[in-house]
Amino acid sequence: MSVKNQLIKERLPEHVAIIMDGNGRWAKKRGNSRVFGHRSGVKAVRAVLEAAGELEIGYITLYAFSTENWKRPKLEVDALMALLVSTITSETKTFMKNNVRLSVIGCIDTLPKEVKRKLVECIEKTSQNSGLTLNLAISYSARWEITDAVKKIAEQVKNNELDVDAIDAETISNNLTTANIPDPELMIRTSGELRISNFLLWQLAYAELYFCDTLWPDFQKEDFYEALMDFQSRERRFGKTSEQLKK
Template identity: 75%
Template structure:
């Protein structure tokens, strides 16, 4: 029996965020290069997207490439960019078939032109899809995002389009790259690491955090269901007491 059968459909999170960690260590254990791990990590992404679509989740956001990842060896970065282009090209048809819409958050304008072109094509080709929305966090970091939001608000105040008294949490959220997207209720991180790594730090304020030791390429649908099951066992109080709930 699968854990999926024990899930309560009306208690599923609308938005799940995922830090896909462990590709390099997985490859090293098998005596292969880090890119071998990244390529197999793509298969895990496909499994999770398929599971999310089957469960009719609203959003899945995956941390695909951070602003700090540019500091990795050039050979690995170039290979990652090539993998991104080839994966998007190969999977666009599958996304459409599964009614999955692609969105991107992050500084995409600073990505290689080939990546930008393929992303835009996939976004346009899946824009009509009404099921799961897959958010790729590319060239993304939370500190970058928050800084950009502050700049945007400051510019609006400077140009007299916004009064300082109008600035609140809702306005700030609307200026983030996730503006219009509900905050994640659940964040999953694989590989046993226990940190957020500069990922959706504003949006995860009230999210349930789930850490598992499974390396990302080994992450299965069943692992995903287990995370959702764990989420459903938690009491989400948002500052209230249990008695108030």
């Protein structure tokens, strides 16, 4: 019996964030280039989105390309950008068919013009869709995001639009790129690495973290269900005691 049938719908996370790690190692094991691994990873994205849609999960955020990834060899970066364009182009029709809305977080002004154009086109075309929101973190890092939010808040104070004493956690959240998205309740990282790599540092404050050894191209629906089942086994206390939760 699939793990899916054991999941409790009322206890599913509204937002799942995923670090899609292991494409390069997966390709290397097969004697292929890292780019081959990235291409193969697209299948895993489709599987997860399909599973999330079936379960009516509201948001999936995928860490697609970090600000640090610009330091990778130019050949790999160029191939990743080309893959991004081709994937968005080919998947837009599927997004429309499945009522998926695309959004993006990150410094997209640093992206090649064609990549940015395709992203904006897809975002606009899917903007009225009301099902799953696919949130791509591209040219993104949490430290960049938090720094950018601090600058915005400082500018508001400078322009007398905000009093310093009024700044609180909500102020910061409202100035992040995820201002209109609920914080992730579950973060999944594949490939066996045990870190969050500058990903949604503010938003993951109370998220449950799930790490698995599966390399991203091998991550399929059952793997996703396993992560959700593990999430449902956790006791989420938010600073309270177990006894308080039982009252």
